[in-house]
Amino acid sequence: MKSPASASWKAPLKFRMPTAENLIPIRLDIEVDGQRYKDAFTWNPYDPDSEVVMFAKRTVKDLKLAPGFLPQIVQSIQSQLATFRSYEGQDMYVGDKIIPIKLDLQVNHTVIRDQFLWDLNNFDSDPEEFARTLCKDLGIEDPEVGPAVAFAIREQLYEIAIQNVTSARENRISKKGRRAAEHFTPSKASGAALDLMKLFSFRSSVVRKRKEWDYYKPVLDLLSNEEVDALEAKEERSGR
Amino acid sequence: MAEKSPVKEAASSESIPISNSNQLKPSPQLPSKFSSQTAPNSEVPSTPTSRPPSADADVVYVPSYSRWFSWDKIDSCESRFLPEFFDGRSASKGPSLYIYYRNSIIKLFRENPSRKITFTDVRKTLVGDVGSIRRVFDFLDHWGLINYSASSALSKPSKDTGSNIKSSDSPSVESPSSAAPTSKHSSNSRRICGACKSLCTIACFVCDKYDSTLCARCYVRGNFRVGLSNADFRRVEITDEAKADWSEKETLLLLEAIMHYGDDWKKVAQHVGGRTDKDCVAHFVKLPFGEEYLGHPLSNDHESGFETNKRMCLTPLADASNPIMAQAAFLSALAGVEIAEAAAQAAVSVLSQVDDITASRVGSGSLERNSKRESEISSNGDTNQNALERAAYADANSLLDKEEQDIERAITGITEVQMKEIQDKFLRFEEMDLQTEKERQQLESMKNLLFIDQLNLSFRRNYT
Numbered sequence: 066m067k068s069p070a071s072a073s074w075k076a077p078l079k080f081r082m083p084t085a086e087n088l089i090p091i092r093l094d095i096e097v098d099g100q101r102y103k104d105a106f107t108w109n110p111y112d113p114d115s116e117v118v119m120f121a122k123r124t125v126k127d128l129k130l131a132p133g134f135l136p137q138i139v140q141s142i143q144s145q146l147a148t149f150r151s152y153e154g155q156d157m158y159v160g161d162k163i164i165p166i167k168l169d170l171q172v173n174h175t176v177i178r179d180q181f182l183w184d185l186n187n188f189d190s191d192p193e194e195f196a197r198t199l200c201k202d203l204g205i206e207d208p209e210v211g212p213a214v215a216f217a218i219r220e221q222l223y224e225i226a227i228q229n230v231t232s233a234r235e236n237r238i239s240k241k242g243r244r245a246a247e248h249f250t251p252s253k254a255s256g257a258a259l260d261l262m263k264l265f266s267f268r269s270s271v272v273r274k275r276k277e278w279d280y281y282k283p284v285l286d287l288l289s290n291e292e293v294d295a296l297e298a299k300e301e302r303s304g305r
Numbered sequence: 306m307a308e309k310s311p312v313k314e315a316a317s318s319e320s321i322p323i324s325n326s327n328q329l330k331p332s333p334q335l336p337s338k339f340s341s342q343t344a345p346n347s348e349v350p351s352t353p354t355s356r357p358p359s360a361d362a363d364v365v366y367v368p369s370y371s372r373w374f375s376w377d378k379i380d381s382c383e384s385r386f387l388p389e390f391f392d393g394r395s396a397s398k399g400p401s402l403y404i405y406y407r408n409s410i411i412k413l414f415r416e417n418p419s420r421k422i423t424f425t426d427v428r429k430t431l432v433g434d435v436g437s438i439r440r441v442f443d444f445l446d447h448w449g450l451i452n453y454s455a456s457s458a459l460s461k462p463s464k465d466t467g468s469n470i471k472s473s474d475s476p477s478v479e480s481p482s483s484a485a486p487t488s489k490h491s492s493n494s495r496r497i498c499g500a501c502k503s504l505c506t507i508a509c510f511v512c513d514k515y516d517s518t519l520c521a522r523c524y525v526r527g528n529f530r531v532g533l534s535n536a537d538f539r540r541v542e543i544t545d546e547a548k549a550d551w552s553e554k555e556t557l558l559l560l561e562a563i564m565h566y567g568d569d570w571k572k573v574a575q576h577v578g579g580r581t582d583k584d585c586v587a588h589f590v591k592l593p594f595g596e597e598y599l600g601h602p603l604s605n606d607h608e609s610g611f612e613t614n615k616r617m618c619l620t621p622l623a624d625a626s627n628p629i630m631a632q633a634a635f636l637s638a639l640a641g642v643e644i645a646e647a648a649a650q651a652a653v654s655v656l657s658q659v660d661d662i663t664a665s666r667v668g669s670g671s672l673e674r675n676s677k678r679e680s681e682i683s684s685n686g687d688t689n690q691n692a693l694e695r696a697a698y699a700d701a702n703s704l705l706d707k708e709e710q711d712i713e714r715a716i717t718g719i720t721e722v723q724m725k726e727i728q729d730k731f732l733r734f735e736e737m738d739l740q741t742e743k744e745r746q747q748l749e750s751m752k753n754l755l756f757i758d759q760l761n762l763s764f765r766r767n768y769t
Contacts, residue, residue: 086398088434106428112436120435127423193432197405208409208430215432 086191087111089149090219093141097133105216107193108142110149117142152230166221168283172213174293175205179283183218185225192218203285365418368449376408383407386444389437398437406431406441414451421452551588559585560592630693637689649692653699660703663710 086109093104104124121138124130168179179199184190196215205211288296373380379400384391390403409431414422428438445451551559555577562576562585570582577585637645 086434107434109434109436116436116439120439123424123439127425196432211432212429 086193088219089145090216090223091142091145092220093138095134095137095141097137098131100131100134102128102130102134102138105220106212107216107219108146110146114143117146152227164225166218168214168217170210170213170217171288171293171296172210173207174288174290175207175210176286176288177203177205177210177214177283178286180281182281183222185222192222199283203283205285365415366453368453371448371450374448374450377404379404383444387440389440402433403441406433406438407445410442410445411450555580556588556592559589563589630697633693634690637693640689642689645689646692649689649696652696653692656696656699656703660706663707 088107088109091106091108093102095102117139121135121142124138125132125135163182163184165180166183168177170177192215195218196211199205199214200208200211367374373382379391383403387403390398390400410422410427413427413430424439424442427442428435431438442451558577559573559580562573566572566576570586574580574582574585580588637648640648
């Protein structure tokens with residue numbers, strides 16, 4: 066049973082990723098001399114700075130990229146780290162929030178679409194663990210899907226955490242009192258959170274309604290080579 | 306995924322093929338698990354220069370210094386080299402995660418042992434943050450559990466990305482190659498950073514545990530190996546080492562030159578040869594006063610030293626915007642250190658006496674405390690600068706206290722006046738009370754009289 070949102074306003078915490086490990090998602094999309102390098106991975110912001118250069122060097126060497134990629138990779142990673150650090154000292158409000166996380170990924174030959182609920186207040190949550198279990202349960206053979214799933218989850222959590230920080234900042238700037246902040250957070254919460262209160266009230270049950278089953282089921286597709294090529298071509302066209 | 310290919314063990318520069326039955330690399334303490342073939346083979350002394358037989362794709366070579374490896378267990382050297390997984394700092398980053406990473410990496414490599422796997426291949430397939438995956442990968446690579454093929458067994462394994470590894474367990478091949486650089490390090494007076502291979506100039510940090518040297522930049526950035534922490538390094542200053550190694554001859558030349566040329570530092574520098582004029586001045590100022598150098602005039606040193614002191618003393622206060630302070634500074638500098646100090650102390654004590662008198666009149670304790678503080682401060686005086694500052698401080702304090710007193714007096718006056726008002730009101734009310742009481746009594750008596758008259762009237766009426 067959930068208590069009403071206004072009574073459960075929590076004191077603002079320092080910004081961090083709402084997961085057990087404070088790891089941030091890093092996305093790279095660099096084009097040099099006609100060669101395009103797209104990548105997405107998780108990074109530990111507490112690693113020393115030398116780590117960035119080492120990682121970039123190894124990536125360039127392993128993937129046999131042109132040496133012009135090296136400074137760009139380093140710069141991109143460092144700027145994303147700096148953005149994270151700029152948020153780091155600030156407060157974020159965390160109200161009662163269960164948010165839906167959507168996955169819509171295409172990794173090599175596997176397409177996965179899924180939607181599930183994630184508790185933002187659970188600072189012990191582990192997207193990596195979730196991704197590993199998901200891949201094992203669905204019997205996904207391609208080992209590259211796991212990291213992609215974990216990354217997608219982290220990215221969405223990161224976005225929402227940033228939104229919380231900016232909403233906290235706006236509250237302070239507009240000098241609204243405590244009351245207003247309380248009202249603010251539930252109203253800012255996505256519609257899903259409010260609906261959940263109705264769901265979890267004493268009148269309805271916790272078991273999901275049948276018609277919603279389809280929304281919350283993972284969908285897994287294996288594509289053939291032609292479909293993969295077709296998708297890539299479509300992406301490039303839309304990119305242009 | 307069960308390991309199907311048998312594993313052979315290779316010593317660092319030689320190789321011993323050891324066949325195994327579907328299980329990984331035996332440790333000699335568990336003979337029961339493995340086929341009897343392994344026991345005698347592992348004890349066979351290796352022929353020094355035997356080359357491995359032409360490797361078939363099913364055989365994987367593991368160097369003898371990685372003998373400890375097993376799929377299910379974690380060896381102590383693993384927990385030492387990769388402490389992040391074992392120190393319990395984060396709940397999700399535990400030994401099970403480490404085993405998952407390690408086993409997946411090794412499995413990936415063993416699927417195709419003739420091909421070296423790259424870090425990027427690995428991190429694309431593993432769920433987790435790339436920093437820790439990289440560390441596990443480097444660890445396995447270094448210990449030859451992956452990317453170790455027959456060809457690389459011949460050549461010395463390449464050095465890792467730059468951190469010095471000098472633990473006693475480290476592969477024997479590594480130690481001779483790395484021992485050489487350390488001896489080079491200690492022999493030179495110039496320090497070269499182990500991580501970025503640059504010359505250390507100002508300060509360097511030395512780790513005694515593994516005998517490695519890092520320049521300040523690398524130390525700050527944390528560019529050392531994972532097993533170490535900040536506390537293991539101690540700071541070693543280098544600034545004066547290389548530059549200011551003034552030999553006896555040079556010092557003698559310097560002093561001679563100063564005797565001859567006095568203040569002309571360019572000529573002095575010329576005379577000394579090899580040192581700039583600034584170096585000469587700096588070194589000269591640092592020289593101890595004359596007793597060690599025979600035949601050298603004491604007075605020169607003393608005076609010049611004194612002069613520099615005086616000059617230094619004047620500058621801080623001389624350009625104070627307050628003209629009075631500037632004059633006071635100038636006068637005190639002229640008068641000398643002790644005189645100015647005595648004057649300041651006298652001024653402060655007189656001030657505190659004056660304050661004491663007023664304090665005894667009003668009776669506030671804060672002034673006494675203040676004067677005590679002032680006298681304490683003045684008794685600690687060293688230089689004229691400090692004494693002047695203290696006098697000003699005492700002035701400010703006494704002014705503040707006077708204001709406090711005024712405020713207190715005003716407040717007490719106000720409260721007295723209000724109390725008087727209230728008392729007057731009380732008196733008035735009492736008077737009013739008395740009067741009303743009197744009136745009431747009068748009214749009562751009148752009522753009684755009226756009643757008697759009425760009675761009389763009614764009696765008279767009844768009788769007539």
